[in-house]
Amino acid sequence: MTQLQELFGDKLITATHPFDTHIYKWFTNGTSYYIGIEASSLSGEQEALLSIFLPEFQIADQHLSKEQQQWKVLLFDKPNQLLNENTSFSGIRFIHFSFKSPIQDQLEFEQALSGLYHTDVIILWESRVTGVLIEKIKEPDDPVHSISDVIDVLTSDFGSSMQFFEGQAYKLPFLAGQFFQQEKKWFMQSKEWFSTQRVFSMNKLLPFLLLQEASPLLKEQLSRVIDFIAEDEEMIHTIKTFLECNMNVSLTAKTLYMHRNSLQYRIDRFILRTGLDIKRFSEAITAYLAIMSIQRL
Structure with a gap:
């Protein structure tokens, strides 16, 4: 991007969506914005080279x-x-x-x-x-x-x-x-x-x-909810799968290739160590958000 700005100067703009398509050639770069370059400042060779690295926005x-x-x-x-x-x-x-x-x-x-x-x-x-x-x-x-x-x-x-x-x-x-x-x-x-x-x-x-937009304090608070098992990756994976299987023990056991009794033991252990009863919908939501907060954000 820096090299493009040096090459085209004020002839290059960025925008969240293309506009004035009769003035600018627009390119996508895999991010949330488009790159526009004044068509009059682009040579045929430059346009061909750019199209190799940046897909051209081309609704004809x-x-x-x-x-x-x-x-x-x-x-x-x-x-x-x-x-x-x-x-x-x-x-x-x-x-x-x-x-x-x-x-x-x-x-x-x-x-x-x-x-x-x-x-x-x-x-x-x-x-x-x-x-x-x-x-x-x-x-x-x-x-x-x-x-x-x-x-x-x-x-x-x-x-x-x-x-x-x-x-x-x-x-x-x-x-x-x-x-x-x-x-x-x-x-x-x-x-x-x-x-x-x-x-x-x-x-x-x-x-x-929602988590992405949450304040740093709220994200910290969520991660603290499962502090005592945060380092137990196997437990985290098991509980996340259980929640994503709609808290269905049979489906979760089948998904994880685990015996029902072993799965039930882990669920009970999670409830005991965190105080979150994930068999209840409202507390299951909290647990899921807490897991996402430590895995993604």
């Missing part, structure tokens, strides 16, 4: 349908514009995706991804390796499908380098562009925190985001 208007163009404007050009109530759908969900390297057939991927949903969807590519699927929710009680259910099929067809971020469902009206850009930032953070994970969910990520 001439290849978009009318509806795709409308979504492009809403998400990238006018993020403060309200998406009003619509007669054909009542809500929206964003499914963000990224690849480590470009795939050979984008159209085939689009068809495979669209086929997973029973509702109308729109797909926008932001670069050769990043994009978003916009799922239209017609009725509040429409079933919500998860990429996790079919990720193995997708990776077998298109490679294992893909990652997805499933945003939450938003009821109209809402500021679509603002929430879209915010989810993109959280997607970037998720990939930093859980680099090997293939599917991220907004609902599952929220506790981590």
